Amino acid sequence: MSLNGLLAQLLLGLINGSFYAMLSLGLAIVFGLLGIVNVAQGAFYMLGAFLAWIALTHFGIGYWPALVLVPLLTALIGIVIERTIICWVYQLDHLYGLLLTLGIFQVMQGMFVYWYGTAGLSYSTPHALTSGHNLGFMYLPNYRAWVVAASLAICFGTWYAIERTRLGAYLRAATENPTLVRAFGINVPLLVTAAFGGGVALAGLAGVLAAPIYQVNPLMGGNIIITVFAVVVIGGLGSILGSIVTGLALGLLEGLSKVFYPEASNMVIFAMMIVVLMIKPAGLFGTER
């Protein structure tokens, strides 16, 4: 395997890892606050890609405006779903929450399969980011470089918002002791809804970023969400930093194993998941809940 080939795989791995990181960030936020594993995160990712495609084909709204509009729209839809459906299971065993979001995922994916089939639609790379640069040791497509840079920025921005801002402090405190935070006068239910919206907005944004790389396909959520679970479990179910680092690391690991044993590359992640669950179930960066 040439250096070129190796680096190409690592780049692909880094890109996959970026999506894993963004999606698991959203999962981690929701899980930290609610104890619910939001399976529908995969569906919101798919929704984001489709909204971008619909915006382009039916409304002529291009990639750059979509980057802003689609996450907002996704957040709105997510908030409506949270307020009407999901909030009813907060008092129950957390497994009901997982099953409920699984149901929501089925409905969302099912609707899009019904409307668009499973063939997949293409979304062209935005004009400004076509072609690429020859770095000597490898060829770097511009769009892929953009995706990595953008996701790193988004992940860092989210991390900063949660760890370094006042609102983030409210969120972290509410994750630990929501009742006490309410007793201080903070509207925690509103905070939870907003955080949920933020979490799914991240998924929607990831969907827009993904559209020019992977085909826009109703099944794209289902394919990725299982891997994202593994990422979140390995990183630590409520840990923000864990999601980011683990997502990127596992993407790279997957890319690396593609070089040596391509068929098993996805299994590497699941093997790691089992190992982590048995040794440190709270995850590499997590704390026991």
Place this chain on the structure above:
Amino acid sequence: MTLDRAVTDAAAVKSRDLRANVVWMALGISALIVAPYFIYPLFLVKLLCMALFAIAFNLLIGGCGLLSFGHAAFFGSGAYIAAETAKAWGLPFEAAVLAGTVTAALLGFLFGAIAIRRQGLYFAMVTLALAQGVYFLALRLPFTHSEDGIQGVPRGWLLGIVDLRDNLALYYTVAGIFLLGYLFVWRVVRSPFGQVLRAIKDNRPRMISLGYPVDRFILLNFVLSAALSGVAGSLKALGLGLATLTDVDWSTSGEVVLMVLLGGLGTLFGPVVGAALTVSMDDYLAGIGIPVPVVIGLIFIAVILIFRRGIVGEVLYRLSRRGSRIGR
């Protein structure tokens, strides 16, 4: 997942009424006997296989309160092994089913040994990861033919006597095995073993402090659940002639959860009702072009939000309330 006290109490009330049980059993058996004359036998075969799968799954979640997200691994591996041994090795029907069952049981032992050290959400995640491993194997092992699956599985002969190519003969065989499975679970639930499991589910720390080898009880239950799922999978592969990747996919794991929730978690008959409804809906809706996953998903949501006891669970709950009002 905690089971409603009311349902447990209701089930206890019901089990005390032995005569009613015998009547219900007689009705059930009669229904099984006459059904193929009204409904297409192969559809019934599919239904009974899924019902058995649901019963097997319920053994774990109703008995121990553990939600496994990877039961498709047992169902599917049973299917693949039964299919392969029947087609490539030429094993007779009962041997193929046995092969599938044993495989599933062994897999269950392996999964269980790893997974039961955790509970709740983490347990579910471990089973999911392990099942993904099985999916990966099914995708890559040569004999499974990945996306094509194993097709044209021969039904063979039962005990060398009965030619199972006759749909009616196949149906009665499957119905018989289903009945045996149902009775087996019924016995397990009412046995001392079943009582210990219930006690563990109610108060695990207490049982540990009383000196019970809690892990071994749970593991045994897990293996039984896996084995029975393997039976269901084997029957399905031999009966419908097909073993595919869908059988080991996580969507199948999700579907069996729905069946059990819909019918009534922890009740004995609930899973059968849930499976019957789900399979019928699958069939009917696909026929008229409505997206099945959407409807299934909506029902899933409705069950979790409003209807957590499930159909049979709800019925038992109302009956027990009526009984308590009359009695006191």
Place this chain on the structure above:
Amino acid sequence: MADAAVLELRAVEGFYGESQVLHGVDLTVQRGEIVTLIGRNGAGKTTTLRAVMGILRQRRGSVRVMGQETIGFLPEKIARLGVGYVPEERGIFASLNVIENLLLPPRLKPGGMSLDEIYTLFANLKERSASSGAKLSGGEQQMLAIARVLRTGADFLVLDEPTEGLAPVIVAQIGIALDAIRQRGMTVLLVEQNFRFAAGVSDRHYVMETGRIVDMVPRAELGGSLARLEAYLGV
């Protein structure tokens, strides 16, 4: 003054699921008072405080805070009337550092203590301001828990066992803090097992037994009632 009662409980009943814990609690706290709720373990003292804060979901009767009926209010709405809560477990957030913990509760009313005033009262907190909340000692956590509500401008404080498990020197510091609180004209309702401490700071003591108020002893009558109180507390 129109309504001098900062807190009025009338026939308050409280439930945890099926079991009833409060069987009709009546008490009043006037503005500027420090009132203690004393009684044996399990009498329902903490539950009463939770009912006041709206944290106890299943409650009936009448709870008037600053003249407003709050029986149906959510906790955040009650807090915003100017109530500061210091729970028994202190509730210091481990995922926040000391200064974040201190600044977390939002300003409810003008007139809260400034950071300097707080550091004057609780010197240790300044030194430890960058530490994680989890690394504080019990006494430091208690000081932080009190300090953060002092910053919000809340003029009615609800404290649950502030001296529990603390060394005498820390208990003394909390006593000084309560004096400062009284000086600023704030009102306090506290639950306290340490009777000596309570006797030193309170204007009145309500005695609670099995979910009801069974006695009320003003400061002036304490000396004469000691035997009676000891009987209530099972000392």
